[in-house]
Amino acid sequence: MAKQYETVIGLEVHIELATKTKIFCGCSTEFGGAPNTHTCPVCTGMPGSLPVLNKQVVEYAMAIGLATNCKITQVCKFDRKNYFYPDNPQNYQISQLYLPIARDGYVEIESGSGKKKVRIHEMHMEEDAGKLVHDEWMILHLSIITEAVCHL
Numbered sequence: 001m002a003k004q005y006e007t008v009i010g011l012e013v014h015i016e017l018a019t020k021t022k023i024f025c026g027c028s029t030e031f032g033g034a035p036n037t038h039t040c041p042v043c044t045g046m047p048g049s050l051p052v053l054n055k056q057v058v059e060y061a062m063a064i065g066l067a068t069n070c071k072i073t074q075v076c077k078f079d080r081k082n083y084f085y086p087d088n089p090q091n092y093q094i095s096q097l098y099l100p101i102a103r104d105g106y107v108e109i110e111s112g113s114g115k116k117k118v119r120i121h122e123m124h125m126e127e128d129a130g131k132l133v134h135d136e137w138m139i140l141h142l143s144i145i146t147e148a149v150c151h152l
């Protein structure tokens with residue numbers, strides 16, 4: 001019987017870079033701070049604030065691209081992706097959609113039938129969302145609102 005179909009599985013893999021500051025501002029990336037202590041007008045999307053790209057992010061992204069046999073693109077750009085969720089108060093995420101920093105790479109893995117190449121279509125740089133913290137008061141408050149709505 002002829003092989004009619006080929007299984008192709010795509011994965012989106014995120015890697016957190018070990019930078020001391022965020023990708024587009026000087027805020028700390030350290031974990032464990034009190035809520036809203038590692039924020040500024042840029043990462044909260046305040047009017048008039050402009051992002052400044054962290055050079056170390058580009059250097060790390062290029063190093064990862066080279067380590068995974070990608071072609072480093074000569075021109076790349078960022079795009080804004082609409083993103084309405086409270087872990088990102090800007091209501092958009094700065095990411096790369098059309099012109100990513102690297103593409104067409106691979107990593108080699110060992111398998112039961114020998115070495116295989118896992119292709120990498122492209123590699124993007126993007127900002128990550130914040131961590132949401134739900135305190136007990138907020139959960140209780142949301143519960144009361146939900147109950148009120150349900151009883152109408």
Ligand SMILES: [Zn+2]
Binds near residue numbers: 025026038040041044
């Ligand atoms: Zn910031």
